[in-house]
Amino acid sequence: MASSSSYSNSPCAACKFLRRKCMPDCLFAPYFPPEEPQKFANVHKIFGASNVSKLLNEVLPHQREDAVNSLAYEAEARIKDPVYGCVGAISVLQRQVMRLQKELDATNSDLIRYTCNEMPTTTTTTTNQGGRRVSEGGGSSIGQSSGFYYHSTWNNDHL
Amino acid sequence: MASSSSYSNSPCAACKFLRRKCMPDCLFAPYFPPEEPQKFANVHKIFGASNVSKLLNEVLPHQREDAVNSLAYEAEARIKDPVYGCVGAISVLQRQVMRLQKELDATNSDLIRYTCNEMPTTTTTTTNQGGRRVSEGGGSSIGQSSGFYYHSTWNNDHL
Numbered sequence: 001m002a003s004s005s006s007y008s009n010s011p012c013a014a015c016k017f018l019r020r021k022c023m024p025d026c027l028f029a030p031y032f033p034p035e036e037p038q039k040f041a042n043v044h045k046i047f048g049a050s051n052v053s054k055l056l057n058e059v060l061p062h063q064r065e066d067a068v069n070s071l072a073y074e075a076e077a078r079i080k081d082p083v084y085g086c087v088g089a090i091s092v093l094q095r096q097v098m099r100l101q102k103e104l105d106a107t108n109s110d111l112i113r114y115t116c117n118e119m120p121t122t123t124t125t126t127t128n129q130g131g132r133r134v135s136e137g138g139g140s141s142i143g144q145s146s147g148f149y150y151h152s153t154w155n156n157d158h159l
Numbered sequence: 160m161a162s163s164s165s166y167s168n169s170p171c172a173a174c175k176f177l178r179r180k181c182m183p184d185c186l187f188a189p190y191f192p193p194e195e196p197q198k199f200a201n202v203h204k205i206f207g208a209s210n211v212s213k214l215l216n217e218v219l220p221h222q223r224e225d226a227v228n229s230l231a232y233e234a235e236a237r238i239k240d241p242v243y244g245c246v247g248a249i250s251v252l253q254r255q256v257m258r259l260q261k262e263l264d265a266t267n268s269d270l271i272r273y274t275c276n277e278m279p280t281t282t283t284t285t286t287n288q289g290g291r292r293v294s295e296g297g298g299s300s301i302g303q304s305s306g307f308y309y310h311s312t313w314n315n316d317h318l
Contacts, residue, residue: 097252
């Protein structure tokens with residue numbers, strides 16, 4: 001929801017930051033309430049007020065809140081990790097998906113062998129409690145991600 | 160690798176775009192070779208040349224190539240999807256991780272019942288070929304992602 005205090009007497013966080021008068025038709029006011037000054041400071045630092053304004057004018061009014069929130073998320077991630085930003089999260093998640101997929105394939109193979117009344121050749125990887133194995137490495141931070149391979153998955157298949 | 164043609168006679172893509180002389184110590188030249196004009200055009204449109212320059216000066220020289228590549232990735236994603244940008248990819252991947260984790264937990268539970276010589280109560284979910292079940296929905300595009308829930312996972316646990 002856009003802020004209910006957008007059109008109160010207080011200037012929005014964007015106008016306060018930019019030291020300008022907040023007009024009733026302010027494009028930023030519904031999405032940058034005065035009580036969240038850091039949200040605008042972050043997007044201003046990473047994208048610039050002019051670029052955010054252009055982007056908001058490019059999308060439909062009902063999409064603007066999602067657009068601002070995703071920009072704020074990206075900006076915060078870039079401030080926390082200037083090298084990788086939120087792309088680091090994509091890299092970590094892609095690794096997690098590949099690990100889970102591999103794990104699931106192996107478990108399914110074991111299960112098929114059991115349903116066919118065959119004992120699996122190795123039992124060490126199949127006797128763990130559900131979900132325990134995949135949690136390993138799940139706590140790795142974005143900053144620890146080494147290199148990129150997100151291009152292969154997202155650029156070609158999904159973007 | 161930074162472009163080998165960075166210091167050739169041709170101005171880098173950034174200087175060409177900005178219509179300025181490309182000096183030997185140009186900050187952009189190693190990362191924006193003249194043969195990739197779109198790369199700079201994208202980061203310029205989304206972040207602005209000044210912000211990119213500031214960010215490059217904030218990180219160590221050996222981190223600059225990764226920083227530029229992640230910025231270029233974010234910029235391209237934002238141009239393709241102005242509302243969600245690459246945050247849409249995070250949302251899709253998070254859903255994929257949760258689906259795979261749930262699937263793996265269920266398969267592990269079935270496997271444990273088999274290893275304890277108990278028949279699973281339902282066999283319909285356990286007799287699929289490895290990996291087949293998890294592929295459903297894997298082709299969904301970022302643009303089709305509905306709403307955000309990436310905050311709950313990334314903001315609190317990983318960023």
